[in-house]
Amino acid sequence: MSDVLLNISGVNKRFGGLQALTDVAIRIERGQVYGLIGPNGAGKTTFFNVITGLYQPDSGSFELDGKPYSPSAPHAVAKAGIARTFQNIRLFGEMSALENVMVGRHVRTKQGVFGAIFRHKAAREEEAAIRARAQELLDFVGIGRFANRTAKFLSYGDQRRLEIARALATDPQLLALDEPAAGMNATEKLALRELLVKIKNEGKTVLLIEHDVKLMMGLCDRITVLEYGKRIAEGLPSEIQKDPAVIAAYLGGAH
Amino acid sequence: MSLITFDLQHQPQRARINMALLLALMIAFPFFAAQYGNSWVRIIDLALLYIMLALGLNIVVGFAGLLDLGYIAFFAVGAYLTGLFASPQFAALLESLVYNYPALGEWLAALFGEEIRQNGIHLSVWAIVPLAALVAALFGALLGAPTLKLRGDYLAIVTLGFGEIIRIFMNNLIEPINFTNGPQGINMVDPIRIFGVSLAGEAGSQSTVYIGGYGMPSVNAYYFLFLGLCIATIFITSRLQHSRLGRAWVAIREDEVAAKAMGINTRNVKLLAFSMGASFGGVAGAMFGAFQGFVSPESFSLTESIAVLAMVVLGGIGHIPGVVLGGVLLAALPEILRHVVEPAQIALFGEKLVEAEVLRQALYGLALVLIMLVRPAGLWPSPNKEDRPDAALAREEEEAAA
Numbered sequence: 018m019s020d021v022l023l024n025i026s027g028v029n030k031r032f033g034g035l036q037a038l039t040d041v042a043i044r045i046e047r048g049q050v051y052g053l054i055g056p057n058g059a060g061k062t063t064f065f066n067v068i069t070g071l072y073q074p075d076s077g078s079f080e081l082d083g084k085p086y087s088p089s090a091p092h093a094v095a096k097a098g099i100a101r102t103f104q105n106i107r108l109f110g111e112m113s114a115l116e117n118v119m120v121g122r123h124v125r126t127k128q129g130v131f132g133a134i135f136r137h138k139a140a141r142e143e144e145a146a147i148r149a150r151a152q153e154l155l156d157f158v159g160i161g162r163f164a165n166r167t168a169k170f171l172s173y174g175d176q177r178r179l180e181i182a183r184a185l186a187t188d189p190q191l192l193a194l195d196e197p198a199a200g201m202n203a204t205e206k207l208a209l210r211e212l213l214v215k216i217k218n219e220g221k222t223v224l225l226i227e228h229d230v231k232l233m234m235g236l237c238d239r240i241t242v243l244e245y246g247k248r249i250a251e252g253l254p255s256e257i258q259k260d261p262a263v264i265a266a267y268l269g270g271a272h
Numbered sequence: 273m274s275l276i277t278f279d280l281q282h283q284p285q286r287a288r289i290n291m292a293l294l295l296a297l298m299i300a301f302p303f304f305a306a307q308y309g310n311s312w313v314r315i316i317d318l319a320l321l322y323i324m325l326a327l328g329l330n331i332v333v334g335f336a337g338l339l340d341l342g343y344i345a346f347f348a349v350g351a352y353l354t355g356l357f358a359s360p361q362f363a364a365l366l367e368s369l370v371y372n373y374p375a376l377g378e379w380l381a382a383l384f385g386e387e388i389r390q391n392g393i394h395l396s397v398w399a400i401v402p403l404a405a406l407v408a409a410l411f412g413a414l415l416g417a418p419t420l421k422l423r424g425d426y427l428a429i430v431t432l433g434f435g436e437i438i439r440i441f442m443n444n445l446i447e448p449i450n451f452t453n454g455p456q457g458i459n460m461v462d463p464i465r466i467f468g469v470s471l472a473g474e475a476g477s478q479s480t481v482y483i484g485g486y487g488m489p490s491v492n493a494y495y496f497l498f499l500g501l502c503i504a505t506i507f508i509t510s511r512l513q514h515s516r517l518g519r520a521w522v523a524i525r526e527d528e529v530a531a532k533a534m535g536i537n538t539r540n541v542k543l544l545a546f547s548m549g550a551s552f553g554g555v556a557g558a559m560f561g562a563f564q565g566f567v568s569p570e571s572f573s574l575t576e577s578i579a580v581l582a583m584v585v586l587g588g589i590g591h592i593p594g595v596v597l598g599g600v601l602l603a604a605l606p607e608i609l610r611h612v613v614e615p616a617q618i619a620l621f622g623e624k625l626v627e628a629e630v631l632r633q634a635l636y637g638l639a640l641v642l643i644m645l646v647r648p649a650g651l652w653p654s655p656n657k658e659d660r661p662d663a664a665l666a667r668e669e670e671e672a673a674a
Contacts, residue, residue: 069533095535103533109526111654112519119516120523124535126516130548133515134508140515147516187535 021083022047022222023068023099023191028077030060030067030246037063038074038246043224045191045239050213050223052237052254054230056266060246061226062104065195069101070094082190095124100189102180104196104226110169114160114179117168118151121186154182158212174205178212185216192216193224198232206232230267234258242266278593279655281514298499302492313491315607317563320498321556323599326583327505327592328552333581334590335518336545337525339428341577342415342435346550348442348572349411350404350557355458355567356451358400362392368450397464400558408554409547411438416546420539423528435577442569457568463490464497464562471497472565494563501559505552510592512548521545522590586643588650597652606636 026042038060045051053061066072068079070091079086086097100121109117126147132140155161158178163171171179177197184192197213198206206229213236216223227233233240234254242250242257244266250257257263280287305312329343355361366389370377381389395403415434419427446454453459463472471493473479479490512518520541523531532538561567579602587598609632617624617631643651 071529071533090537091529091532092535092537095533100535101533103530107527107530107533109523109530111526112522116519116522120519120531120536121534123516123520123523128516130512130517130544133512133517136511144516183534 020046022049022081023224024080025068026078028064028067029075030063030072031075036246038067041077041243041246041248043241045222045224047222048217048220049238050217050225050236052233052240053224053226053243054228054233054240054257055243058245059243059266061243062195063246064243065101065193065226068094069099069193092124095187095189098188098190099193100184100187100191101193102177102184102195102197104199106173106176106180108168108176108179108183110167112168113165114155114168114171115148115151115164117179118154118182118186119147121154121183122147122150124187151182151186154185155179157185157215158182159208174201174208177201177209181212181216185221189221191222191224195226196228197225198227198229210236280510295503299496302488302495306489306492310489310491311611313489313495315604317491317494317498318607319600319603320495320502321560321563322580322583322603323502323596324498324505324552324556324559325580326587326595326599327502327509328549328556329580330549330584330590330592330595331509331512331521331552332545332549333584334595335513335521335525336542337521338419338542338545339424339431340546340549341428341432341574341581342438343431343549343553343580344572344574344577345415345435345438346408346411346553347557347560347576348438348569349408349550350554350559351561351567351571352442352452352458352557353404353407353554354400354558354561355461357393357395357403358462358562359394359458359460360390360392361453361458363389364392364450364453366392368448372448394462397466397562400562401555404554404558405551406554408557409551411554412546412548412550413543415550416543420542432574432577435572435574439569439572439574442572452569455569457566458561459566461561461565461567463565464494464559466497469493498559501555506592506596509552513592517541517544525590582640586640586650588653591650591652591654594650594652594654598650601651605639606632609635 021044023043023045025044028038028041029036030038041060041064043051043053053064055061063072067074067077068088070088070093073089079088081097081099086094088094109120112120126143128140128143132143152161152164155164158181160171160175160178160182163175168176168179181192181194181197198209201209210232213223213225225233225237237254239252240250240254240257241248242260242263249262249266250260252260276290277283278287278290301316302313305316325343325347328346329340332338332340332343356365366377366381369380384393415431419430422430442452443455445451463470465471469481469483471481471490473481473490480487481490481493520531520536523534523536524538524541528538560571583598583602584595585598586602587596588594610628613631613635614624614628617626647653
């Protein structure tokens with residue numbers, strides 16, 4: 018058990034002629050809510066995709082819970098303990114809300130073809146446990162009453178919550194949320210904030226990409242700011258707010 | 273609340289009653305139909321095989337969302353496996369092998385005994401069925417492996433090619449070693465024997481099968497065998513659907529990237545879908561070979577692949593009762609039209625205006641187009657497919673009231 022949960026440094030990623038990430042580093046301690054901000058196109062989502070195995074980095078060192086992990090395949094990253102949500106919601110639309118979360122349990126369960134066909138005791142117990150845990154998570158994020166509703170028919174805010182529940186179902190050490198508040202109105206944002214605080218209080222470590230600076234300032238323990246694929250600032254929210262480089266990046270600097 | 277439901281998850285009691293009723297009907301069917309001639313039972317025999325195929329394909333296309341246009345290849349693999357190991361064909365294979373590679377041929381002859389030079393190999397159905405499932409599953413994985421990164425149209429083209437490759441192989445694997453007997457096909461495939469009873473009837477019995485003291489036409493005996501296999505297929509595929517694995521398949525269909533991010537090893541899970549789907553095709557193929565007593569490449573053309581896919585899509589993709597319905601309709605419809613079109617014309621117009629075959633094809637095509645226009649999600653789609661939010665809400669209220 019290490020105090021530093023995620024320690025990543027020297028990440029480079031190039032798309033053809035575009036250097037999307039240059040020497041990006043991040044260090045998240047256990048139990049923190051860590052913010053990643055930056056203007057549009059700063060490379061936040063690219064960084065996210067690199068650490069969760071969706072993109073292959075050109076270089077970089079990756080450590081989770083004191084052990085090196087290789088972000089070579091998304092499913093391996095999920096197994097190692099990083100679960101994520103997506104900027105543009107990616108649910109399993111035609112499955113029910115409950116089934117969506119049950120899919121999240123896949124990586125922590127093991128019944129195969131024989132268990133499925135014969136439904137022996139171990140298989141039945143596992144299935145019941147999956148179902149119970151999924152319902153529990155739906156209740157936790159506050160959409161338990163919609164368990165049987167088809168995911169694509171949920172309201173926008175509830176779809177966001179469902180995605181978080183699904184990610185939590187993989188028992189992650191680090192929950193990585195890519196713009197969870199995108200497209201939400203003020204009331205929904207407030208509710209989301211409550212949920213994030215609740216997750217934090219459960220002792221989960223959260224990595225958060227967000228545009229809404231107000232939301233981030235109150236919520237995050239530390240923040241990293243990216244611009245043009247480079248880290249331009251890192252520190253407490255209060256420090257970030259005053260940082261001239263950050264202000265220049267967001268408001269435009271004096272030329 | 274729908275009256276006709278087979279949804280064990282939500283309405284278990286009604287589903288069980290419906291299943292029992294349907295089963296009773298299915299068991300009674302051949303006794304009733306036999307009065308109008310064996311050909312009707314024969315049509316349903318083949319329809320049952322097609323249902324098995326459609327259910328197998330439904331795993332790949334319906335659950336995992338991988339469009340497979342070469343599925344009939346696995347049917348062919350099963351049929352040819354029976355042709356090779358349950359007919360005199362192996363003697364021909366051995367002869368050509370001895371001629372070309374004497375050492376290997378003699379070794380095989382010594383291994384299996386000299387009489388296979390005359391008689392070939394005759395495995396029992398108990399060996400053929402698992403073997404067909406296994407070999408077809410292997411071919412399924414073989415097809416799956418190079419297509420893992422492909423999706424949609426691209427996957428369809430590769431699988432289409434695979435289906436054609438298998439068919440062309442079957443046509444040409446005659447020289448130097450005679451595996452398949454080429455375009456002539458393999459004759460005299462053994463009928464299925466269960467506990468010493470041949471389902472084709474013993475010689476001189478006029479295709480009547482005697483079980484105990486009771487005799488029934490051969491087609492009826494096959495009917496019950498195929499019905500049993502169909503029920504087993506339905507059982508297995510529905511259990512798979514409502515399992516950890518089935519959810520993983522559907523997750524891949526719905527959003528592959530998200531499925532990966534949730535920790536699903538999409539490579540393994542997709543290969544498993546191909547294999548499982550193929551194994552049902554293989555078993556159906558083995559049954560087909562034994563039932564017909566004859567296997568030739570022309571039974572496994574692209575049209576057949578498309579027909580099976582049409583059963584899945586028209587019935588209700590991913591929904592087992594729908595797929596079964598699609599299988600029954602599309603397998604039986606052309607045959608029924610074949611019987612009906614000509615007499616109907618004569619009755620209506622007093623003469624035959626259009627060739628039965630032409631009209632049959634036209635009606636078949638028209639039926640497909642109409643179904644897709646009127647019911648784009650299939651005749652009996654899975655409830656989640658309904659494109660109206662209120663359908664989901666209505667179900668919810670129903671459940672709350674129940």
